Amino acid sequence: MNDIKPIRIFMTGVGGQGTLTATTMLARTVLAAGLPVTSGEIHGMAQRGGVVESTVLIGCKSPKIGHGEADILLGFEPMETVRALPYLKRGGLVLSSTEFMPPLSVAMGKQACPSLDEIKTQVAACTDKAHYMNSQTIGIEAGAVQSGNIALLGALCATGALPFGPEALAATIKANLPAKLQAVNLKALELGVAALDA
Amino acid sequence: MAHSLLADAPGHIDLLLGNEAIVRGAVEAGLQVATCYPGTPSSEVPDTLFRLSPEARYSFEYSVNEKVALEVAGGATLAGALTLCTMKHVGVNVAADPLMTLCYTGTPGGLLLLSADDPGCHSSQNEQDNRYYARLAGMPVLEPSTAQEAKDMTRDGLLLSKKHGAPFMLRTTTRVNHLRGPVEFGPVPDPGKPDGFQRNPSKFVPIPAFSRPMHVALLERLEALRQEAENSPYNTVTGSGSLGIVCSSISRAYVADALAQSGLADRVKVLGLGFSHPLPETMCLDFLSSVSRLLVVEELEPILENDLRVLAQKNGLDVEILGKDVLPRCNEFTVSMVEDAICRLTGEAAPVRDACQPAALPMRPPNLCAGCPHRGSYFAARKVFGDDAIYSSDIGCYTLGLLPPLKAADFLLCMGSSISAGGGAALASGKTVLAFIGDSTYFHSGLTGVANAVFNKHDVLIVVLDNRTTAMTGHQPHPGVDKTILGDNDSRLDIEASLRGLGVTEVREVNPFNQKKTIAAFEELKTMKGVRALIAKEPCPLFTRRIYKKVAPQVAYVAESCTGRFECLDTLACPAMYRDGDHAAVNPILCNGCMLCLQVCGHIKAKKRGS
Numbered sequence A: 001m002n003d004i005k006p007i008r009i010f011m012t013g014v015g016g017q018g019t020l021t022a023t024t025m026l027a028r029t030v031l032a033a034g035l036p037v038t039s040g041e042i043h044g045m046a047q048r049g050g051v052v053e054s055t056v057l058i059g060c061k062s063p064k065i066g067h068g069e070a071d072i073l074l075g076f077e078p079m080e081t082v083r084a085l086p087y088l089k090r091g092g093l094v095l096s097s098t099e100f101m102p103p104l105s106v107a108m109g110k111q112a113c114p115s116l117d118e119i120k121t122q123v124a125a126c127t128d129k130a131h132y133m134n135s136q137t138i139g140i141e142a143g144a145v146q147s148g149n150i151a152l153l154g155a156l157c158a159t160g161a162l163p164f165g166p167e168a169l170a171a172t173i174k175a176n177l178p179a180k181l182q183a184v185n186l187k188a189l190e191l192g193v194a195a196l197d198a
Numbered sequence B: 001m002a003h004s005l006l007a008d009a010p011g012h013i014d015l016l017l018g019n020e021a022i023v024r025g026a027v028e029a030g031l032q033v034a035t036c037y038p039g040t041p042s043s044e045v046p047d048t049l050f051r052l053s054p055e056a057r058y059s060f061e062y063s064v065n066e067k068v069a070l071e072v073a074g075g076a077t078l079a080g081a082l083t084l085c086t087m088k089h090v091g092v093n094v095a096a097d098p099l100m101t102l103c104y105t106g107t108p109g110g111l112l113l114l115s116a117d118d119p120g121c122h123s124s125q126n127e128q129d130n131r132y133y134a135r136l137a138g139m140p141v142l143e144p145s146t147a148q149e150a151k152d153m154t155r156d157g158l159l160l161s162k163k164h165g166a167p168f169m170l171r172t173t174t175r176v177n178h179l180r181g182p183v184e185f186g187p188v189p190d191p192g193k194p195d196g197f198q199r200n201p202s203k204f205v206p207i208p209a210f211s212r213p214m215h216v217a218l219l220e221r222l223e224a225l226r227q228e229a230e231n232s233p234y235n236t237v238t239g240s241g242s243l244g245i246v247c248s249s250i251s252r253a254y255v256a257d258a259l260a261q262s263g264l265a266d267r268v269k270v271l272g273l274g275f276s277h278p279l280p281e282t283m284c285l286d287f288l289s290s291v292s293r294l295l296v297v298e299e300l301e302p303i304l305e306n307d308l309r310v311l312a313q314k315n316g317l318d319v320e321i322l323g324k325d326v327l328p329r330c331n332e333f334t335v336s337m338v339e340d341a342i343c344r345l346t347g348e349a350a351p352v353r354d355a356c357q358p359a360a361l362p363m364r365p366p367n368l369c370a371g372c373p374h375r376g377s378y379f380a381a382r383k384v385f386g387d388d389a390i391y392s393s394d395i396g397c398y399t400l401g402l403l404p405p406l407k408a409a410d411f412l413l414c415m416g417s418s419i420s421a422g423g424g425a426a427l428a429s430g431k432t433v434l435a436f437i438g439d440s441t442y443f444h445s446g447l448t449g450v451a452n453a454v455f456n457k458h459d460v461l462i463v464v465l466d467n468r469t470t471a472m473t474g475h476q477p478h479p480g481v482d483k484t485i486l487g488d489n490d491s492r493l494d495i496e497a498s499l500r501g502l503g504v505t506e507v508r509e510v511n512p513f514n515q516k517k518t519i520a521a522f523e524e525l526k527t528m529k530g531v532r533a534l535i536a537k538e539p540c541p542l543f544t545r546r547i548y549k550k551v552a553p554q555v556a557y558v559a560e561s562c563t564g565r566f567e568c569l570d571t572l573a574c575p576a577m578y579r580d581g582d583h584a585a586v587n588p589i590l591c592n593g594c595m596l597c598l599q600v601c602g603h604i605k606a607k608k609r610g611s
């Protein structure tokens, strides 16, 4: 299995966003492509609005990604993208949502979120390979806000950074999601791919 | 069609969560009885076993706590059943008493104990290393590092346990329980009926005269199990070189990845121990003799390291052994950390690591959900008692009440400690003590605390935060629940009746969302002495949504008249509320319609959901 160049993908989001489903979809796509995969998730406090981190690793044995090890960082929320930057290899690929989910301290007016420009500056200090999209809005357009995660994943597949393209993810969605969720997620996938080109 | 985890489909490959793989392994062994108490990172094992139980051929129970789970499991295996018992690492503390004795009596039907450890404290109060328990009790240990191994080791651990009549420990860590990886399925046998009980008091009743020979028999079993470890496919030697590495558990994965990416695989010889106790001494000795330096890569305690030092010393081997002097004793490892250690020992330059360092951001700590009933209980308690009382807390979602503005947790020891430790704090401080305890925790180990407090005349106000479920770990059933995912609970225990049965005469029950009544009840109980109790009863809204498919028909909104005092935000910290310029506002999607905020400020009103 070790002729395969390892690819480590770190994903981060907020509890309740449905990021673990997206993680499993990606891991299943890797498996279906006949590649060695492990995936991991840390979700002790997922229900209660905390941070949810997950990983998909191609060609590795360990499910964990340490600081400076991720080839790809997928942020389902812009502040979480920045918070997870220490995991990214310098020069790695970032795909991030641009839509904030303010934590309590911000909602209560005690602290402020950074601006999107500040987010982009922080990311640019680590890598010049970054793509941004309003994935929640795309999700809503596709029919369910959670499908925004699939939009971001679709965009990732379309960058060419993975050993398969968006059609492989589409096949996983068809094979694994219940019929009523398929259309929404396939639509989100298509919109995500288009958003990358835009 | 049977659920895929139950199906006899040898050769089928699926992507499984480590905990699902454990379930599959147990099914492939012919599991007959499973007893569990939930706790992260083990909870998906019982939850999967429970969900599948209507179509499965094993008997399953959520026991009330870990001691009880292991005792039920112990009785089952003594009566010949192939038995699985699961818990998180601190659960083994609760179950330690029966565990020690089960290693003496042996387990004729087979018994595998899952101890799910949590290096890094992802969801626990400590990172204790339960491999020590295995040594203390005299238990063989299997430590998986992949989903496939989690499945295979569960199956083989159960079968080896039956073969030797010795309980086995499957010791996982959070990373293993919560990884996903491909698993190739094996055949599923018909579990048949348990062998039945064979009376033999000299083996099964540990009075001193019997215990002494039982201890001798235990040590003999361990020697036989050492032979199993010597021949186990889970213990492997790979590579070659003068630097040796011994590793176990998930560290085997870190070592494999570190060697692959450093390109040093041909200079290092690796002994991976998946069957790590009893130590395969011959194998280890051969390995130690074949290298000049040895690095032991194990998370947490230097257990293998110390075993190997003893082995080297006993055999007069002159090999340098390194472990905790190179790698940390706290927290988890990473591949980079292991790679750096290997580079240092092989004299190679470690890769430059300059991880990005973003500027500080607002934190995102977990918080009680919108519409959480615990918020109502804490809000009222603070209003009545302020900083004058001591708040003895316990383990569950409600521990999150620790955070400002509710600040309703002053100390906490372990599950079930709030009432007993609260009594101790009251007698030593002379202050009023409130002991908060969740309903699942109450049945887990609160009942004994109540009996003790009544008998010893402690002065403690018990507050049972009865949200009708075990919320923190994923809404598992407990004896008091009305309903589970499989239907009604027709053997429901009543908390109020149990409190009265244990001698608490002053018991009040309120809905914590009714602040007027909750505050009045607290005021009344404040004037009393001794053991008295308030039951704050209202279901967790997430549970209601999941089990009853219901949401509150109304939501809150902030009227135009809002004067911007923000008392609602400052005192409740409900995540559905936010500051919108000079006004407070409610996000109707997040609002669970508990109507607590309406009782804090008259400018907040209710409206029909969706209107």
Ligand SMILES: Cc1ncc(C[n+]2csc(CCOP(=O)(O)OP(=O)(O)O)c2C)c(N)n1
Residues within 6 Å of the ligand: B037, B038, B039, B040, B066, B088, B090, B091, B094, B395, B396, B397, B398, B415, B437, B438, B439, B440, B441, B442, B465, B467, B469, B470, B471, B472, B473
């Ligand atoms: C000995 C032990 N077993 C299990 C756990 C895991 N655990 C943490 S909270 C909890 C249950 C809490 O349920 P409950 O008391 O009803 O409170 P809720 O979360 O519903 O508010 C469990 C089982 C633990 N921390 N310690």
Ligand code: SF4
Residues within 6 Å of the ligand: A047, A048, B367, B368, B369, B370, B371, B372, B373, B374, B397, B398, B467, B471, B472, B540, B541, B542, B543
């Ligand atoms: S899951 Fe339920 S009990 Fe736990 S914080 Fe949320 S609402 Fe409260």
Ligand code: SF4
Residues within 6 Å of the ligand: B370, B371, B372, B555, B556, B572, B574, B575, B576, B577, B586, B590, B591, B592, B593, B594, B595, B596, B597, B598
């Ligand atoms: S009614 Fe008020 S306190 Fe309750 S969930 Fe809605 S906003 Fe929060």
